Amino acid sequence: MVSLAPEPIEMTKPTKNNQPPRILLAKIGLDGHDRGVKVLARSFRDAGIEVIYTGLWQTCEATMYAALQEDVDVVGVSLLSAAHLTVMPELLRLRKQLDIEHIPIILGGIVPKEDHAALADMGVAAVFNPGSSVDDIVGKVKQLASMHEPVKLEDVVDGYAKRKQNALAKLITSVQRGESVEGFEPPAGDAVVIGVTGAPGVGKSSFIGKLGEELVSRGKRVAVLAIDPSSPITGGALLGDRLRMMSASPEREFFVRSLASGGAAGGLADVCPDVLKLLTGFGFDYILVETVGAGQGDVGIRELASHTLLVLMPDSGDAVQFSKAGIMEIATCFVLNKCDLSGADATQSQLIGAVGDARPIFKTSTLKTEGIDKVADFIVTLS
Amino acid sequence: MSIEPGVGKSKRSADDANGKSFVGPEDLRGYDPASALSVPGSFPFTRGVHRTMYRDKLWTMRQFAGFGSAADTNERFKYLLAHGTTGLSTAFDLPTLMGRDSDDKLALGEVGRCGVAVSTLSDMHVLYDGINLGEVSTSMTINAPAAIVLAFYICVAKKQGVPLDQLRGTLQNDILKEFHAQNEYVFPPEPSVKLVIDTIEYCTQHMPLWNTVSVSGYHIREAGASAAEELAFTIADGMAYTQLSIDRGLDVDAFAPRLSFFFDVHNDFFEEIAKLRASRRMWAHIMRDRFKAKHERSWKLRMHCQTAGVTLTEQQPMNNVMRVAYQAMAAVLGGTQSLHTNSMDETLALPTEEAAKVALRTQQIIAHETNVPQVADPLGGSYFIEKMTDEIEAKAYAIIDQIDAMGGVLPAIDRGYFRRTIAESAQAEQRRIDGGEQKIVGVTDFVEDGTHDMEMLKISQDTEDKQVSKLKDIKAKRDVAKHQAALTRLREDANQDKNVMPALVEAAEADATVGEMMDTMKEVFGAYGGGPEW
Ligand SMILES: Nc1nc2c(ncn2[C@@H]2O[C@H](COP(=O)(O)OP(=O)(O)O)[C@@H](O)[C@H]2O)c(=O)[nH]1
Ligand SMILES: [Mg+2]
Numbered sequence: 056m057v058s059l060a061p062e063p064i065e066m067t068k069p070t071k072n073n074q075p076p077r078i079l080l081a082k083i084g085l086d087g088h089d090r091g092v093k094v095l096a097r098s099f100r101d102a103g104i105e106v107i108y109t110g111l112w113q114t115c116e117a118t119m120y121a122a123l124q125e126d127v128d129v130v131g132v133s134l135l136s137a138a139h140l141t142v143m144p145e146l147l148r149l150r151k152q153l154d155i156e157h158i159p160i161i162l163g164g165i166v167p168k169e170d171h172a173a174l175a176d177m178g179v180a181a182v183f184n185p186g187s188s189v190d191d192i193v194g195k196v197k198q199l200a201s202m203h204e205p206v207k208l209e210d211v212v213d214g215y216a217k218r219k220q221n222a223l224a225k226l227i228t229s230v231q232r233g234e235s236v237e238g239f240e241p242p243a244g245d246a247v248v249i250g251v252t253g254a255p256g257v258g259k260s261s262f263i264g265k266l267g268e269e270l271v272s273r274g275k276r277v278a279v280l281a282i283d284p285s286s287p288i289t290g291g292a293l294l295g296d297r298l299r300m301m302s303a304s305p306e307r308e309f310f311v312r313s314l315a316s317g318g319a320a321g322g323l324a325d326v327c328p329d330v331l332k333l334l335t336g337f338g339f340d341y342i343l344v345e346t347v348g349a350g351q352g353d354v355g356i357r358e359l360a361s362h363t364l365l366v367l368m369p370d371s372g373d374a375v376q377f378s379k380a381g382i383m384e385i386a387t388c389f390v391l392n393k394c395d396l397s398g399a400d401a402t403q404s405q406l407i408g409a410v411g412d413a414r415p416i417f418k419t420s421t422l423k424t425e426g427i428d429k430v431a432d433f434i435v436t437l438s
Numbered sequence: 439m440s441i442e443p444g445v446g447k448s449k450r451s452a453d454d455a456n457g458k459s460f461v462g463p464e465d466l467r468g469y470d471p472a473s474a475l476s477v478p479g480s481f482p483f484t485r486g487v488h489r490t491m492y493r494d495k496l497w498t499m500r501q502f503a504g505f506g507s508a509a510d511t512n513e514r515f516k517y518l519l520a521h522g523t524t525g526l527s528t529a530f531d532l533p534t535l536m537g538r539d540s541d542d543k544l545a546l547g548e549v550g551r552c553g554v555a556v557s558t559l560s561d562m563h564v565l566y567d568g569i570n571l572g573e574v575s576t577s578m579t580i581n582a583p584a585a586i587v588l589a590f591y592i593c594v595a596k597k598q599g600v601p602l603d604q605l606r607g608t609l610q611n612d613i614l615k616e617f618h619a620q621n622e623y624v625f626p627p628e629p630s631v632k633l634v635i636d637t638i639e640y641c642t643q644h645m646p647l648w649n650t651v652s653v654s655g656y657h658i659r660e661a662g663a664s665a666a667e668e669l670a671f672t673i674a675d676g677m678a679y680t681q682l683s684i685d686r687g688l689d690v691d692a693f694a695p696r697l698s699f700f701f702d703v704h705n706d707f708f709e710e711i712a713k714l715r716a717s718r719r720m721w722a723h724i725m726r727d728r729f730k731a732k733h734e735r736s737w738k739l740r741m742h743c744q745t746a747g748v749t750l751t752e753q754q755p756m757n758n759v760m761r762v763a764y765q766a767m768a769a770v771l772g773g774t775q776s777l778h779t780n781s782m783d784e785t786l787a788l789p790t791e792e793a794a795k796v797a798l799r800t801q802q803i804i805a806h807e808t809n810v811p812q813v814a815d816p817l818g819g820s821y822f823i824e825k826m827t828d829e830i831e832a833k834a835y836a837i838i839d840q841i842d843a844m845g846g847v848l849p850a851i852d853r854g855y856f857r858r859t860i861a862e863s864a865q866a867e868q869r870r871i872d873g874g875e876q877k878i879v880g881v882t883d884f885v886e887d888g889t890h891d892m893e894m895l896k897i898s899q900d901t902e903d904k905q906v907s908k909l910k911d912i913k914a915k916r917d918v919a920k921h922q923a924a925l926t927r928l929r930e931d932a933n934q935d936k937n938v939m940p941a942l943v944e945a946a947e948a949d950a951t952v953g954e955m956m957d958t959m960k961e962v963f964g965a966y967g968g969g970p971e972w
Contacts, residue, residue, distance in 0.1 A: 085532045085544050087621025090661045090748075090864050093971075097865045110968060111621055112544065136532065141547045165752070165785060184752055185785060186881045189872050256854075256970055293972050395626075395964070422626055423964045 072233035072326070075290050075315070076200030077105045079127040081118040083146075086136040087111055091163060091185065095131070095192065100291035102193045104200075105315045110298030115142060117302035119149040122158055124303055124310055126224035128200035129180075134164040139174065147178050153305070155221055159199045163187070205234050212239060215337065220310055223337050227312055230329045241336025246278075247437055248331060248342045248359060252382065253366030255347060258392040261421040262366055263343050264300030267309055269431040270341055276308040278339040280330065282346050285315040292316075296345055310339070316347075331359055341434065362387040362437055364430075367406065369398035387437070388415040390430060395420040455825040456709070465825050474719070474824070478814035482722035484715050484827065485815035486773040487738040492811030497769075498776035499801045500527055500577065500742065501794065506550035506901040508564040515569060525575045528565070529553030530587075537583040537624050539953035540905040549902035553579075557909050557953065559946045562590035563597070572600035576607035577652075582624040584611040585633050586955050588640075589942035608649035608698065611637055614675040614847060615654045617969060618856035619661035624956055627851050629963035633938065635682050640939040642693045650693065651679055652700045652742065658856075659702035660748050662864025665713045666830050668702060670837035671856060673720055677838075678847040680729055690729050694736035703765040703772070704746040710765070711817060712826035714741065714772030720831055743769040744778040750785045754880035758782035763800050770804055771817055777801060854970030861972075909951070916949035924948035925958050932962040 078099060080092055089111060099106045107125055109118065122130045134142060139162060150156055159180035166174070166182050174182055181195050206229045214222025229236050253259050260281065267277045281296035292315035300311055314330070334342050344360055365386035389410070391403055399418060406416060415433055419426035455461050476482065479489030488494070515526050530553040533545035539557040540549045549555045556562055566576075571594060580587050588609055595605055613630040616623040623630060634651060641648045655663075655672035663671065676697060683693050699717065703710050721739035725731040745765035750758040759782050766779050779797040781789030789797070805811055817823045844850040870876035877883045924945040931941040938959070945955050 085536050085538070085548055089621060093861045094662070094864050094868045097861065097972075098868065108971065110971075114544070136548065136551070138547045186752055186878075189868060261967065295971050298971070299967060420964075422966070 072231065073290070074232045075103050075105050075285075075292075076129070076197055077107065077125065077127045078129045078131055078196055078200075079107045079109065079118070079122050079125055080131045080133065081109050081113050081121070082111050082133050083113050083115060083118060083142050084134070084136050084138055085112060086134075088135045089133070091135070092131075092133040095133075095163070095189065096293060098189045099193065099196065100286055100293050101289055102197075103289040103291045104193070104196060105285070105292045105294060107294045107313050108298055109302075110295075113302065115145045115149055117304065119146060119153055119155070120303035120305060121297065121311075122150075123153050123155050123221050124224050124312060125297075126155075126221070126228045127158060128203045129196050130158055130160045131196070132160060132162050132164075134162060134166075137165060139164065139166055140170060143174055143179055144177055153221065157204065159202075161195065161199070163192070205229070205232070208236060208239055215241070215333075218338060220305075223310070223333060224312070226333050227330050230333065231314075231326055241333055244335035244338060246335040246339045246342045247434075248335075248344065248361055249387075249434070249437070250344050250346060250360035250363040251366060252346050252363060253390075257366045257368040258299075258421055259345050259366045260296040260299035262390060262392055262419065262427075263296075263345055265419075265421045265424060265427045266430055266434070267343065268301050269427050270434065271307055271309050273431065273435070275340045275435075276338060278310040278334045278337075278342045279312070280327075280334070280342065280344045281311060281313045282316055282344065283313070284347060285317055290317075308339075310334075328359060364388055364390055366390045366392050367402065368393040369396050369402045383410050386410075386414065388417065388430075388433065391416060391418045392421060394418045394426065395422050455822055455829055461821040461825050463821060466821055469824065469828075471819070474828075475818060481726070481734070481737060483718040483738055485818045487718065487740060487775070489814070491773060491814035492770070492805075493814070496805050496811060497774055497801075498525060499798060499805075500525060500776045500778055501798055506554070507905060508554055508556065508561045510901075511554045512565055512567050512569070515566075519569065519574065525577065526569075528576060528578045530578075530580050531555045534583070534587075534952060535580055535622050537586070537952055537956035539909060539951045540902065541909050542953060545902075547899075547902070549905050555901070555905050556587065556590065557905070557951045558912050558949055559590050559593050560908075560912055560949070562587075562594050566591075566594050570600070571595045571598055572604045574606075577610075578607065579610045581610055581613050581616050581620075581622055582630070583952055583956060584609050584613075585637050585939060586942055586946070586952050588637055589939065589946045592645075592943055593946050602644045603646055605645050606647045608652055609637065610652045610654065610700070612651050612654045612675065612700075614678060614851075615657050615671070617851045618658050618671060618675075619663075619860060620657040621968075623966055625959065625963040626966040627848055627969075629959075630966075631678070631682060631848070632935075633959075634679060635686050636937045636939055638679070638683050638693050638696075639686055639688060639937055641696065642688055646696075648696065649698050650696045652698050653679065654700040656700050656702040656744055658860065659704060660746065661860050662867065663860045664863050665704065665706065665709050666833035667837060667859060667863060669713050669717055669720075669830060670834035670841075672699060672701070673717065673724065673834065674838050674841045674847050676721065677724060677728070680725075681846075684729065690725075690731045691733045691736050694725060694729070694731050695733070695738075698775075699739055699741040701741055701743050701774075702746050703743050703769045705749050705761065705765065707764060707768050708823060708826055709830065710768040711772040712823060712830050714743070714769070714774065715815075715818075715823070715827045716831040716834065717741070718773070719827070720834065740775050742776040742778070743772070743774040745769070745780045747780055747784055750780060750782070751878060751881050752785045754886060755782050755785070757880050758785075759796060759800070762797060763804075766800055767804055767808075767810070770810055771815075773815060851969055854972075857969060857971065912949055913951070920948045921950055924950055925954060928955060928958050929962060932959050 080096055082089060082092055096106045096108055109121055146160055161181040162179050163183040166184060171182055180199060183192055206225045211222040211225050215226060251259050251263055263279055267279060270277050283292055283294045283296060285292040294313040297311055297313050363386050365382060389406060417426055417430045475484050478486040478491055531550050532548045532552055533540060533542055534556050538545055540555045578587055611634055613634055617627055638650045641650045653672055653676040655668040658671050659668040684690055718739045722737040725737045731737060745762045749761050762779050769777050779800050781793035781797045783789055783793045841847060841850050871882060928941040928945050931938050
């Protein structure tokens, strides 16, 4: 392992809320070798770190903009295409341009020794090669995270009022960490908060990504709060919702923040109302909150949302499961996603049988971008 | 030195052959060599697909390599042909592999880097300029846009006046393993596989000598799968292509002989040999008994092997020469039909010429100095090897049963089964390494300080700039009406679920780019953002 950062320092004491370190893992460019990044993601989770994975084929811009929105403690970049001397300077340039220079960037991949010094000089916090031990990498991430300074209110209040996303992102971090934001009260705002729930894998994140895109194209400001479960044992988490959504870009009023449900009961429930307040006050028109749904990791988000969309897929057997969970009753409408697969019509009849046809049932395919506009037509009538 | 039984081995218990200090006849009770082994060249081909194996014909030493522009590669091809090569191997650059043109935003810095850039038919003409496609065999390693590249190849052959039924070569064309492991997919699984079946159907009708799919375990293994998982997933993928081709209405004996396989050869010497032997026996039974193939040619699993890139280390890179040599020996003892040996410097950068030469020489030494090729399947009948062959076969069948129970390969992809299994195996291996249970010489043990002085190949930006401007030129000069009409036909044929090969050939001739054809099909097939990750 080659570490370019100073000797490990003493860990600062954990944040008040015991917020675990948060890292964004990105694969930039066309290269699809993701063995390393996925082994690391799992190992980070097992070491009690929250991992936001943005998936394959990311651009430098989307990566840094995601880092801005997530306000992570560390950005980890995996590069196996030998493009590090092109990609890293570009990332660092964007980091400066976006004014998020407090976020360190580490690099993993095939990097010849002779390039290490150049990378350190330009500001890369650490470089790991194949063969680096996972323990060393985890140690480095935790150390870098511990250096993430608490937010100073006076630095962000102004930016928040001017609708700067990096100010918003930092304020959410303060709330997550339980730092004091005394004396700061966001304006009321009038966002419509919509819960999007359903069993894992039905396509909630993909759907939210497409719906968000559609609403943004209609001139709406959209925020997404994507909640995934934490590991009850380690407190770490794999937050993979973001990778299904359109890539972040400064040109769009589309803000995505990934949250882990938190190990201990109450963890997220405490934080969520405050985060929603921040998002509402910022001036979003719609806030879409993705949760795992009834039972699993229920965070009481439904009490905070004015409407709930229940996402189902063909032949999932969900209908039965959910009617037991009682979520069928509270859903504002139903989204039958993955209608490109067979069995959609049968599931639709089954659904009508279970809930009647008073509430809308939309058939969508996020894969083929079908039916999303109809849902958007409905959403814009909600208040 | 004392060795604990089974230490450092993956997923094995003391009941397995590898958990014992020796294996004897009592471990093979009830074993029937006549049905399990037969003789080389006879069903179930455990001992090899030919009676005399390498004594009559050595394996093909197929070194896969890529060079910047089409013109550079063409020059290299001609050099190789002048020196007696009869088979050409074409590596494409990453943008081409992803179905993107050289001027695509995401192609920046990647054009011509790991292979040749092909965006239009014109590039393909340059690539094979002055090479008679009726005389050489060509292997093309490409998947998502494989049908397009095949269309280009057909156009070049037509221009040369070579009848299609004389074309010989291999298209990797295995999209399923892209979803499991290598991630070079573009369309969702279902339409992606439809494209593969389109090429199988087209080739069966027009290009009977062409190897349509190289069903690949290599990338699955490199991504972290165990040997048994590699074996099972690869055979399952082969079964999926077979079933879908039959569903298309093709006669199994018409296309099956043109399916071939591609395996990884990893460090565990005997396990790898057992894996290769088991693969042949499994395929023979599956083709004969499950798919009712009647011809012996349909039962034979022909394979290409490559030494395992993941086992190479950046530290003390000369050690890699030894790793590659042992792996290559395992491939030969396992009875491969062709072999690529990796270069010692591959973990650092693209191979240098010197390193690539040592890799080739490694094969030549096995072929000409060791006498190993003199006898077919020399390890056949070893208690240990036969026990291991049986065991890995049983494990693979159990995995295939699981996949069948999920409804087959496509539904299993949708559930994230392959990716999850592979990622779990990869993490388990990492844990064994971190825990000191699995040693890597020069990395976990016998570590040396200091850097090494390996010469490394650098690629210039020049190729990219030239390629991009050439592409601009073609786009500016082509016949717009013809180009539009061809893409419209492609869209319609895709929409009507027709075989798109004829439309692709027409689009290629109208100078449509790879990226344009992919985008047109994306409108119909959709784009795939990946399956479940965790
Ligand atoms: N066939 C099909 N697959 C989809 C569709 N939407 C999402 N998926 C796939 O379903 C899986 C889970 O999607 P994701 O959005 O992560 O689901 P979530 O767990 O509910 O958030 C992924 O593999 C998606 O590619 C769709 O409309 N059709
Ligand atoms: Mg999700």
